[in-house]
Amino acid sequence: MHKGLAIYPGSFDPPTNGHLDLIERGAKIFEELVVAILRNPEKTPMFSVGERLGMLRELTAGLKHVRIATFDGLMVEYAKSLGATCILRGIRAISDYEYELQMALMNRKLEPTLETVFMMPADKYSYISSRLVREVAQAGGPVKGLVPEVVEQKLREKIVLPKREPRYVEVSDRTGFAGKKLDPKGTKRKKKA
């Protein structure tokens, strides 16, 4: 185990199974791990900072050396104020690498004493991102297996989709095709007699 404190900063909007996997891995390596949620006034998140804090606290309640916090401003300054020696970040695929490398080098320029450590989540989570989870959930798709159950429940509460049947319209064309096509506006639906 590495002596000292590491910070795992991020947006966590919402926390995913990939984040949780990384927290569990980080907790095994670092003596203390602070999961730090960025308070970003420029972005309109799906979940408030308070909601994300609550979810992450619940999810990590069993992990003794993990604390959840929030920060604003420069991450390295917050990390220094905690006495952190490492920044933990997850890398899922090569596509993450460029952005993460740039951020790690900028953070090193800002604070050379802080070391960025990259860890990979389990490969079964390598395609999961908060952005895609939000997109799937907002379109009414299933998020089971992508996020912990508490987050799944919160997503369900947040996104109240109007109940509707799939809308189809009878069609036929010059090629002789006859069948049903989706009628997104539902304008062609036949009224019941």
Ligand code: PNS
């Ligand atoms: O989960 P995310 O959105 O990829 O996390 C990005 C985060 C919060 C780690 C990064 O945007 C950050 O540290 N922001 C705080 C401001 C800062 O220090 N910017 C310089 C980073 S090089």
